[in-house]
Amino acid sequence: MDKDSGGMSKAFKDPGALPEGFVYRDQRGRYPWWVRSVDRITTEVDASTWERKVVDKILMMLGPQNEEAKAQLEVARKRMLDKMRNNQPGGRLQDFALHYASETYFAAGIDMFTAGFITNMFDVRAAVSTLIHPPDELGVPRWEGTEEEASAMVEAAGIHLGASQVGFTALNPDWLQAMVRVDPQIEEIKTTEDGRILVPERLKYVIVLACQVPMAAQTRAPSQIGDAADRSGYENRQMAWERMFNFIKGLGYQAEMMPGLMIPTIPFALMAGLGEMGRMNRLVSPLYGGAIRLETILTDLPLALDKPIDFGLQAFCRGCKKCAKACPANALSMEDEPSWEPKGSYSTRGKKVWYDDCDRCMDYTGSQHLYCGACLAACNLEQGQQDIPARRGQGPGGQVAGDVPVHGLHG
Ligand code: SF4
Ligand code: SF4
Numbered sequence: 001m002d003k004d005s006g007g008m009s010k011a012f013k014d015p016g017a018l019p020e021g022f023v024y025r026d027q028r029g030r031y032p033w034w035v036r037s038v039d040r041i042t043t044e045v046d047a048s049t050w051e052r053k054v055v056d057k058i059l060m061m062l063g064p065q066n067e068e069a070k071a072q073l074e075v076a077r078k079r080m081l082d083k084m085r086n087n088q089p090g091g092r093l094q095d096f097a098l099h100y101a102s103e104t105y106f107a108a109g110i111d112m113f114t115a116g117f118i119t120n121m122f123d124v125r126a127a128v129s130t131l132i133h134p135p136d137e138l139g140v141p142r143w144e145g146t147e148e149e150a151s152a153m154v155e156a157a158g159i160h161l162g163a164s165q166v167g168f169t170a171l172n173p174d175w176l177q178a179m180v181r182v183d184p185q186i187e188e189i190k191t192t193e194d195g196r197i198l199v200p201e202r203l204k205y206v207i208v209l210a211c212q213v214p215m216a217a218q219t220r221a222p223s224q225i226g227d228a229a230d231r232s233g234y235e236n237r238q239m240a241w242e243r244m245f246n247f248i249k250g251l252g253y254q255a256e257m258m259p260g261l262m263i264p265t266i267p268f269a270l271m272a273g274l275g276e277m278g279r280m281n282r283l284v285s286p287l288y289g290g291a292i293r294l295e296t297i298l299t300d301l302p303l304a305l306d307k308p309i310d311f312g313l314q315a316f317c318r319g320c321k322k323c324a325k326a327c328p329a330n331a332l333s334m335e336d337e338p339s340w341e342p343k344g345s346y347s348t349r350g351k352k353v354w355y356d357d358c359d360r361c362m363d364y365t366g367s368q369h370l371y372c373g374a375c376l377a378a379c380n381l382e383q384g385q386q387d388i389p390a391r392r393g394q395g396p397g398g399q400v401a402g403d404v405p406v407h408g409l410h411g
Pocket of ligand 2: 278
């Protein structure tokens with residue numbers, strides 16, 4: 001792993017394990033009995049082969065300047081209009097209208113009519129930032145309290161502001177994308193001439209917000225109705241994210257919202273105990289299943305951190321495979337065991353997971369002009385059966401079965 005990120009790396013000797021030098025909050029009562037707090041994430045990571053991705057390739061693929069993407073969108077648009085004219089369920093005019101209405105305020109998707117990103121969210125962000133009245137403007141001292149008090153307050157605020165769940169972890173420089181570095185010499189985030197983004201070391205606390213996607217519509221994926229759920233999930237997450245940013249600023253502390261392309265959300269969410277990696281190569285929450293959206297805020301507000309969790313998912317996914325069977329692009333692994341070998345061009349080396357073939361996923365979703373999410377809907381752990389891995393003896397401390405029956409959890 002890259003260790004040129006200054007003093008912060010000293011706290012992260014062992015990737016996936018709890019960093020040293022931080023306060024941890026009491027995990028009792030955070031989850032039901034079948035979710036155990038542990039001292040390292042349940043996904044194996046290999047520091048010697050860890051890869052920090054250059055995301056420019058992804059941005060180029062999605063960007064409006066990409067002729068190939070434009071041509072694909074043209075075909076997808078025709079397909080979509082055919083469905084609409086044929087009144088095909090999930091593709092009707094009202095379904096399409098619901099999809100686009102679901103990202104009214106913080107639109108950040110691909111608009112098939114301009115073949116580019118919808119970026120209304122930047123205007124909204126500028127507007128909402130005018131609502132902040134930090135303590136120095138008010139002439140009062142900033143909020144002060146212990147790390148535990150700060151975490152309890154921020155968590156309660158996060159739920160009030162629209163998150164389904166809030167977790168806290170530390171800014172491990174190794175998890176950042178290739179163009180982002182932690183720099184102990186600076187006080188404010190800055191971008192270098194060669195395009196690198198430097199993050200001050202003082203922003204070492206990470207607030208992770210998890211927002212559940214509306215499930216009734218998500219189960220209709222892949223369709224325009226499923227996309228309405230997907231977009232609603234992002235929009236709700238976006239609102240909670242903006243609001244939390246304002247809250248932290250309002251307390252008198254620094255806050256930075258950096259998109260997932262720069263700060264990959266999943267490693268931080270794993271460390272903050274919001275879920276485990278599932279077969280679909282996405283985070284699965286013990287409370288909400290796969291259909292959640294994540295976002296992070298960096299801050300210098302001292303917080304008591306959370307610990308990773310184990311609810312038996314690694315053993316359970318070996319036999320379940322429901323997400324892989326639901327994938328219309330055959331992009332998810334049907335192998336019994338996770339692997340160190342990446343599959344698609346966007347996969348990151350250095351972790352042992354059920355890698356998905358993200359090229360296949362992107363080809364399918366692009367050709368259909370759908371965000372899909374059938375895998376997220378399939379992993380419906382949220383429907384009151386979440387403790388089945390534990391009850392089968394696959395949970396924390398239980399026996400790890402080699403071949404788990406498919407039926408039951410999703411039956
Ligand atoms: S979102 Fe991608 S990986 Fe998931 S089911 Fe759809 S095509 Fe498959
Ligand atoms: S659907 Fe089944 S195999 Fe896929 S991530 Fe969820 S529990 Fe694991």
